[in-house]
Amino acid sequence: MTEISGKTYWLVGASEGLGRALAGRLAAEGAELILSARTSDRLNALASEIGSARVLPLDVTDIASVRSAASNTGEIDGLIYNVGTYDPMAATEWNTDAALRMLDVNFTGALRVLGEVVPKFIQRGRGDITLVGSLAGYRGLPGAIGYSASKSALISLAETMRFDLKDTGVIVRVVNPGFIRTRLTDKNDFKMPMLMEPEQAAARVLKAMRSRHFRTDFPAPFSWAIRALELLPDWLVYRGR
Numbered sequence: 001m002t003e004i005s006g007k008t009y010w011l012v013g014a015s016e017g018l019g020r021a022l023a024g025r026l027a028a029e030g031a032e033l034i035l036s037a038r039t040s041d042r043l044n045a046l047a048s049e050i051g052s053a054r055v056l057p058l059d060v061t062d063i064a065s066v067r068s069a070a071s072n073t074g075e076i077d078g079l080i081y082n083v084g085t086y087d088p089m090a091a092t093e094w095n096t097d098a099a100l101r102m103l104d105v106n107f108t109g110a111l112r113v114l115g116e117v118v119p120k121f122i123q124r125g126r127g128d129i130t131l132v133g134s135l136a137g138y139r140g141l142p143g144a145i146g147y148s149a150s151k152s153a154l155i156s157l158a159e160t161m162r163f164d165l166k167d168t169g170v171i172v173r174v175v176n177p178g179f180i181r182t183r184l185t186d187k188n189d190f191k192m193p194m195l196m197e198p199e200q201a202a203a204r205v206l207k208a209m210r211s212r213h214f215r216t217d218f219p220a221p222f223s224w225a226i227r228a229l230e231l232l233p234d235w236l237v238y239r240g241r
Contacts, residue, residue, distance in 0.1 A: 002128065002171070002210050005030030009128075010073050012060065012113055013082035015042035017182035018132070021202035022082065024050050029206070034073050037083075060109030061101075070116035078128035078209075079117045081110045086184040089145040099146035106150035110157065118161075118170070125169040130209055131158045133176045135217060135226045139237075151176075162214050175208045176217045177201050178226075194222045 009026060013019045015037035023033055027050040035043045040057040047053040058069035060083050085105045087098045110131065121127025136144055137151030158174035165172055179185055179192035180201045196219060208216035217223035229237060 002212070004206075004210065006032070007077035007128075008032040008034065008075070009078040009080055010034045010036065010056075010076045010117070011080045011082065012036045012058070013080075013084065013132075014046065015039050017184070018177070018180055018198050018201050018205070019082045020046055021198040022080070022205055023053070025202050025206050027052055034076065036069060060112060061104045063112050066109075066112045067116060070113070075124075076117075077126075078130065079113070080130045080132070080209075081113055082132040083109055084132070084134075084184070086147050086187065088143050088187055088189075089147075090143045091145055094145065102146035103150045103153075106147070107153040107157070110154055114161075118165075121170045122165070122168050127170045128209070129161070129170065129172045130205070131172075131174045132205065133158070133174050135176050135178045135223055137176065138226050139229045158214075171212070173208060173214055173216065175205050176215070176223070177204070178219055178222050194219045 004026065009031050011019060011023055011026070011033055014023050014035040019037070023035060023046055026033055033050070033053040034056050035047055035053050036056045036058050037043055038057060038059050040055060043055040043057060047055050056069050056072060059065040083105055085102055087095070087102065089095055089098060114129070117127070117129070131154055133154045134151040136148045137155045141148050155174055155176065158172060161172045177196065179195045181195055181197055185192060185195070204216070204218045217227065
């Protein structure tokens with residue numbers, strides 16, 4: 001079991017939703033936190049609320065901003081990449097700017113942050129990385145141009161890192177939640193199966209961080225149904241389309 005208390009975590013994407021709830025749980029477990037997001041006001045309010053936290057605003061789409069923030073974290077024990085953006089978009093309503101923004105925040109932003117953290121972890125021979133993906137990354141889904149692709153790329157990145165960082169002392173895990181009630185899912189106009197509150201999802205992420213499991217998908221049985229789609233032949237998945 002991974003110990004949380006007394007360790008320093010850089011939580012990127014901490015200002016609201018899952019990130020905010022996770023910050024509260026980590027602080028309650030005795031972790032020292034560095035909180036990052038674009039909006040400093042929300043971060044400062046969160047830091048005041050939970051105590052024992054340092055605020056470090058950054059924009060994951062700006063490499064200079066990421067490098068500046070990373071140079072000011074000091075030595076950290078773990079990184080949590082929880083940044084995400086989402087706009088419902090079908091291929092019939094293509095919006096290139098919105099699609100590129102989702103890829104840049106959800107995936108390329110992770111590459112920028114990891115590029116500043118992973119080499120230091122390798123050099124030290126230890127470190128803990130948690131990437132927050134999505135069940136939407138397992139299969140191309142209707143109305144998810146940009147979002148599903150970005151989360152699929154993040155899952156693939158985590159899988160590659162898991163291979164490459166074996167025996168380096170650096171732990172990598174990917175956590176893939178289903179629907180969480182946030183301002184992003186409020187954009188959806190369809191019924192979301194097994195919709196979770198941020199506090200519920202944060203408890204599952206914290207449990208995953210305590211374990212040595214590489215992959216955590218939740219909630220069950222919704223996650224089982226999504227993973228089962230990978231095993232179905234295309235003619236059945238796209239039947240009638």
